[in-house]
Structures are given as C-alpha cells and as structure tokens.
Amino acid sequence: MDGIEESEAADDAARTGTAVRLAVARIARRLRQTHAVGDVTLSEVSVLARLSRDGADSPGSLAELERVRPQAMASTLAALEERGLVSRRQDPADRRRAVMTVTDAGRSVLRERRSESVQRLTEVLDEEFTTAERRRLLAVVPLLERLAERL
Numbered sequence: 400m401d402g403i404e405e406s407e408a409a410d411d412a413a414r415t416g417t418a419v420r421l422a423v424a425r426i427a428r429r430l431r432q433t434h435a436v437g438d439v440t441l442s443e444v445s446v447l448a449r450l451s452r453d454g455a456d457s458p459g460s461l462a463e464l465e466r467v468r469p470q471a472m473a474s475t476l477a478a479l480e481e482r483g484l485v486s487r488r489q490d491p492a493d494r495r496r497a498v499m500t501v502t503d504a505g506r507s508v509l510r511e512r513r514s515e516s517v518q519r520l521t522e523v524l525d526e527e528f529t530t531a532e533r534r535r536l537l538a539v540v541p542l543l544e545r546l547a548e549r550l
Contacts, residue, residue: 419546430516439484439508442467442475447484447509450501457496484508 431441439447445465450456456464462472476499479485484505490496501509524533 419543423543430519439512442471443479443484444509444512446472446475446479447501447505450485450499451506451509455498455500457490457498461499479505
C-alpha cells in the first residue's frame with residue numbers, strides 16, 4: 400500500500416469509527432430513555448448480564464472485565480447488593496476473596512429490562528424497516544460484537 404492508499408484507509412476507518420460511535424450512542428440513549436427513572440443503570444445491567452451469563456465472579460475481576468476502576472465497580476455492586484439483585488459470599492477456594500452472584504431478583508430485572516428494550520427495538524424494526532433492511536442489520540451484528548470485544 401502506498402502513502403495515499405494508507406491515508407485513504409485511515410480516513411475511512413476514522414469516518415467509520417465516528418459513524419458507529421454516534422449511531423450506537425444514539426440507540427443506547429434512546430433505549431435508556433424508555434426506562435423508568437430509578438431503574439437500573441447501564442453499568443448495573445452490564446454487571447447483572449455478565450454474572451448471569453458467566454456465573455459468579457470477584458469484584459476485582461468484574462472491574463477488569465467491565466474496564467472500570469475497582470472503586471467504580473464497588474459502588475455498582477453495593478447498589479445492586481442493596482437492592483437484592485446480587486449477593487456476596489466468600490470464595491470457597493480463597494476465603495479472603497468475595498464472590499458476587501446474581502440473585503433471582505437480579506435475573507428478573509434483567510429479563511424485564513431486556514424484554515422492554517427488545518420489544519421497543521422489535522416494534523421499530525417491524526414498522527419502519529423492510530425485511531431486506533432487517534437482514535442487512537442482522538448481518539452487521541457479528542462485526543459490532545467483534546468491535547465491542549476489541550475495544
């Protein structure tokens with residue numbers, strides 16, 4: 400690749416990055432707006448989803464996986480624990496370490512939250528998008544998932 404092609408490729412990546420960031424942020428913001436005030440935050444939902452999907456984990460490991468500071472994760476877990484959405488227990492392998500698990504109430508909140516978001520997305524996709532457009536969106540999902548994993 401010569402200098403011009405490299406520059407064009409970098410410009411294309413920057414344009415794509417900007418467009419994806421704006422679209423994803425707009426979608427997330429609109430979905431957040433459909434939830435009641437006092438509902439679980441996005442960071443709390445993310446932690447609940449991770450614990451539900453991957454099983455029990457330590458606060459330190461969760462902070463690393465969620466790419467937040469341990470203090471921020473401690474606040475998130477404290478809020479979830481106070482509401483009975485997660486529980487804390489000692490790690491049987493290392494009694495000095497705490498392990499967090501999602502409770503049945505946490506799973507229920509997660510199901511309700513997903514259901515509301517999926518219902519809203521489904522309505523808009525059904526009413527405003529053609530079958531071909533929905534297929535094109537679905538085809539992009541693996542790329543977005545790969546992008547999310549690499550960030």
